[in-house]
Amino acid sequence: MKATVMHGPGDVRFETVEDPKILKPTDAIIQLSATCICGSDLWPYRAKGPFDAPMHMGHEYCGVVIEVGSEVRNVRPGQFVVGSFVLSDNTCPHCQFGYPSSCEQREFMTGAQAPYARVPLADGTLVPTLEIPTDEQIPHMLAVSDVLGTGYYAAExxxxxxxxxAVVVGDGAVGLMGVLSAKLRGAEKIIAMSRHPSRQALAxxxxxxxxxxxxxxxxxxxVLELTGGxxxxxxxxxxxxxxSMDQALGVCRPGGSVGFVGVPHEVTFTGEGLFFQQKRLFGGPAPVRRxxxxxxxxxxxxxxAPGKVFDLELPLAEVAEGYNAMDERRAIKTLLRV
Amino acid sequence: MKATVMHGPGDVRFETVEDPKILKPTDAIIQLSATCICGSDLWPYRAKGPFDAPMHMGHEYCGVVIEVGSEVRNVRPGQFVVGSFVLSDNTCPHCQFGYPSSCEQREFMTGAQAPYARVPLADGTLVPTLEIPTDEQIPHMLAVSDVLGTGYYAAExxxxxxxxxAVVVGDGAVGLMGVLSAKLRGAEKIIAMSRHPSRQALAxxxxxxxxxxxxxxxxxxxVLELTGGxxxxxxxxxxxxxxSMDQALGVCRPGGSVGFVGVPHEVTFTGEGLFFQQKRLFGGPAPVRRxxxxxxxxxxxxxxAPGKVFDLELPLAEVAEGYNAMDERRAIKTLLRV
Structure with missing residues (x-):
C-alpha cells in the first residue's frame, strides 16, 4: 500500500510501504475510514525535537476491523472501531485507576496516515460501535481518537x-476541543485566548x-480583568x-488548576515559583481510552460535533499538502480521505 | 522586651528589642503562651537562601490577646487565640476560595519567638477559643499554627x-504531621520514609x-514493592x-498527586518530565487559617496530639540552643516556654 512517511523536517512523502500485518496475537488490522494530521506531527516537521527518520506517520484513526490476532476477543472483523492514540491493555493497575495513557504496556500508535493500520493491544485499545457510522459522522468519530480526547483531558x-x-490557552484543534470540553463539563465562563478570526468564531x-x-x-x-482580578x-x-505555560499559570487563580496537554518543548518550572503561585499542575498524554x-x-x-475542527479535507495521496497547510496555519486541522 | 533575632547564619541572639505595638487599626498584640522553632527557620540559619539580617524570628504562635486596634471586631483582650503563620484578611476572593495563604493582603508572621507579638490582620487571622486551654493543651494548640496545618495541607x-x-517524604516535624493528617483523612496505608529510629517511632x-x-x-x-509495583x-x-522531590515523584503512581509543602530550594522540573510521568503537583504555603x-x-x-513533635523544651532565653539542637538533628522541634 501507499502511506505517509516523514523523511526529515518538511519532507513528507506518500509512498509505497509494506502492508501492515498481524505481528502479535493481540493485534488487529483496520481499514481506515479516515485519518488526519495532528498538531504534534508538526513538531518533527518543523525540526523541533529529535526523531528517527524515516517515520511512519499518523496516530489518529477510526475504521473497520479486517483482521484480528488469535487472542483478540473484544472486536471482530467487520466492526467499526475508534481507538486511542495511546495503545493500552485496559487491565493493568494504571488503566484501572483511569490512566490508560500510562498503561504498563503503553505504546504510541503510528502509521495511521494510511489506508490500513496495525493496532497493537486491540482488546484494550479499540471500542466498537453497534453500527457503521454514516459518512457525516466519520470526521466526528475520528476527532474522538485524539484531539477531542486530549481537549477533554485538558478540561478534566x-x-x-x-x-x-475556564481559560483555554491555544487556539489549535486541541484548544478548540478544550473549549467544547469545558462547556461539556459545565463551565459557566469560558475565555478562549485566540488571535485568529476563524478560530475565534469556532471557539x-x-x-x-x-x-x-x-x-x-x-x-x-x-483575563484578570474579565475575572474581577x-x-x-x-x-x-x-x-x-x-x-503559553507562563500565560496559563498567570491567568490561573491561587488554588486553581492548570491542565496541560500540549507536549512540552523546553518548558521548565522552578519549585519556588510553583510553591508561591500555589497553582495545581497536571498534564500528560490524554487517557482517551477512558x-x-x-x-x-x-x-x-x-x-x-468535534469534527468541525477539520477545515481542510484532502485525499490521503495529498498528505504533504495537508502538512504544509497546517504548518503555514492555513488550516486548523487536515482530514485525509482514504 | 527580650526576643529572638538572627544576625547571620548560625548567629541567633536573645536580646532587647522594641516592645510590639499596634501599628494599624487591624493589628492585635498577643502575649504568647508558648512559641517554637520551625524547620524553615533553619534555612537562613544554615545560610541556604538570602535573608535580611537582623531578622526577628518566629512565626508559630498562640496566646492571649492583650490589645487590639480600633478596627478589630472578632477577637478581644483576654481571649486565647491561635493564628496562622500566614496573615490573611479572610474576606478576599482567594480567602473565600479556601486559599488564605494566597490572600490579596498576604503577609508572613514574624517576631513570634518572643514574649509578645504583633499580629497584623487580626480579624482574618486569629481564631479564639471559648476558654483558656490547659498547660497540657498549649503545645498541641501551638502546633496547629503551622506545623500541623502544613502537614495537613500536604495531605490535602x-x-x-x-x-x-499515602507516602510521606521527610521525617521532620512537618512530615510527622503529614502522617497524622493522612491518617485523619482516612488513608489506609501510610508509608513514612524515615531513617531515624525516634522519628520512625513517632510516625x-x-x-x-x-x-x-x-x-x-x-x-x-x-515503596513500589510495598504498593504492588x-x-x-x-x-x-x-x-x-x-x-526529596524526585523521590516523591518517583513513588507516586501515574494519575496520583504530590502535595509539596517544604519551601523548595533550588528545585526544578521539566515540562516534559511532568508530562510523561503524568502526576499531579500542588504545593504552596499552607492555608492554615481554613x-x-x-x-x-x-x-x-x-x-x-500534634504537640508530641516537640521533643525538646527550653525557656525562651535559651532559644539559641534550640536552633543548635535542631540544626544538629538532636531535636525534631523545639518548644520555647515564654
Whole structure:
C-alpha cells in the first residue's frame, strides 16, 4: 500500500510501504475510514525535537476491523472501531485507576496516515460501535481518537466543573476541543485566548463566552480583568511552549488548576515559583481510552460535533499538502480521505 | 522586651528589642503562651537562601490577646487565640476560595519567638477559643499554627482520602504531621520514609503502617514493592530539596498527586518530565487559617496530639540552643516556654 512517511523536517512523502500485518496475537488490522494530521506531527516537521527518520506517520484513526490476532476477543472483523492514540491493555493497575495513557504496556500508535493500520493491544485499545457510522459522522468519530480526547483531558486535568471559570490557552484543534470540553463539563465562563478570526468564531460556536486576542502579560491582564482580578479556576494549556505555560499559570487563580496537554518543548518550572503561585499542575498524554465510550455516544447522538475542527479535507495521496497547510496555519486541522 | 533575632547564619541572639505595638487599626498584640522553632527557620540559619539580617524570628504562635486596634471586631483582650503563620484578611476572593495563604493582603508572621507579638490582620487571622486551654493543651494548640496545618495541607494537596495509599517524604516535624493528617483523612496505608529510629517511632504512633529507611532509587524501589509495583495515590513532600522531590515523584503512581509543602530550594522540573510521568503537583504555603477551627477543636477534644513533635523544651532565653539542637538533628522541634 501507499502511506505517509516523514523523511526529515518538511519532507513528507506518500509512498509505497509494506502492508501492515498481524505481528502479535493481540493485534488487529483496520481499514481506515479516515485519518488526519495532528498538531504534534508538526513538531518533527518543523525540526523541533529529535526523531528517527524515516517515520511512519499518523496516530489518529477510526475504521473497520479486517483482521484480528488469535487472542483478540473484544472486536471482530467487520466492526467499526475508534481507538486511542495511546495503545493500552485496559487491565493493568494504571488503566484501572483511569490512566490508560500510562498503561504498563503503553505504546504510541503510528502509521495511521494510511489506508490500513496495525493496532497493537486491540482488546484494550479499540471500542466498537453497534453500527457503521454514516459518512457525516466519520470526521466526528475520528476527532474522538485524539484531539477531542486530549481537549477533554485538558478540561478534566484543569478540574473544570459546573460553574467554573475556564481559560483555554491555544487556539489549535486541541484548544478548540478544550473549549467544547469545558462547556461539556459545565463551565459557566469560558475565555478562549485566540488571535485568529476563524478560530475565534469556532471557539464561540463551541461555547467560548469571551475571546482574548492579546498574549503574554497583556493577555494575562485582560483575563484578570474579565475575572474581577481573581484569575480562572481552571486553565487548559494546549500548546506546550514556555510562553503559553507562563500565560496559563498567570491567568490561573491561587488554588486553581492548570491542565496541560500540549507536549512540552523546553518548558521548565522552578519549585519556588510553583510553591508561591500555589497553582495545581497536571498534564500528560490524554487517557482517551477512558473517554471513548462516552464521547463516541455523544457523537452518535449528535450532541457534539468535534469534527468541525477539520477545515481542510484532502485525499490521503495529498498528505504533504495537508502538512504544509497546517504548518503555514492555513488550516486548523487536515482530514485525509482514504 | 527580650526576643529572638538572627544576625547571620548560625548567629541567633536573645536580646532587647522594641516592645510590639499596634501599628494599624487591624493589628492585635498577643502575649504568647508558648512559641517554637520551625524547620524553615533553619534555612537562613544554615545560610541556604538570602535573608535580611537582623531578622526577628518566629512565626508559630498562640496566646492571649492583650490589645487590639480600633478596627478589630472578632477577637478581644483576654481571649486565647491561635493564628496562622500566614496573615490573611479572610474576606478576599482567594480567602473565600479556601486559599488564605494566597490572600490579596498576604503577609508572613514574624517576631513570634518572643514574649509578645504583633499580629497584623487580626480579624482574618486569629481564631479564639471559648476558654483558656490547659498547660497540657498549649503545645498541641501551638502546633496547629503551622506545623500541623502544613502537614495537613500536604495531605490535602496530595489528595489523601478514605482508603488512599499515602507516602510521606521527610521525617521532620512537618512530615510527622503529614502522617497524622493522612491518617485523619482516612488513608489506609501510610508509608513514612524515615531513617531515624525516634522519628520512625513517632510516625508509627501517628499512624504510619510502614517505614522505608532507604532513600533515592533504593527507597523508591522499596515503596513500589510495598504498593504492588504501582506507586502511591498520594505523596506528601515535606522537605523541599531536589532529591526529596524526585523521590516523591518517583513513588507516586501515574494519575496520583504530590502535595509539596517544604519551601523548595533550588528545585526544578521539566515540562516534559511532568508530562510523561503524568502526576499531579500542588504545593504552596499552607492555608492554615481554613483548617484552624477544625484542628483546634480536635486538639481540645483530645482527638489528636500534634504537640508530641516537640521533643525538646527550653525557656525562651535559651532559644539559641534550640536552633543548635535542631540544626544538629538532636531535636525534631523545639518548644520555647515564654
Amino acid at each position: 486535568a484543569a478540574g473544570v466543573k459546573e460553574g467554573s471559570t 464561540r460556536e463551541y461555547g467560548a463566552t469571551h475571546i482574548v486576542a492579546a498574549r503574554g502579560e497583556e493577555g494575562i491582564g485582560e 481573581v484569575g480562572a479556576d481552571a486553565v487548559l494549556e494546549c500548546v506546550g511552549l514556555q510562553q 473517554y471513548l465510550p462516552d464521547l463516541m455516544e455523544r457523537v452518535l447522538k449528535s450532541e457534539i | 494537596a496530595a489528595g489523601v482520602k478514605e482508603g488512599s495509599t 508509627r504512633e501517628y499512624g504510619a503502617t510502614h517505614i522505608v529507611a532507604a532513600r533515592g532509587e533504593e527507597g523508591i524501589g522499596e 504501582v506507586g502511591a495515590d498520594a505523596v506528601l513532600e515535606c522537605v523541599g530539596l531536589q532529591q 483548617y484552624l477551627p477544625d484542628l483546634m477543636e480536635r486538639v481540645l477534644k483530645s482527638e489528636i
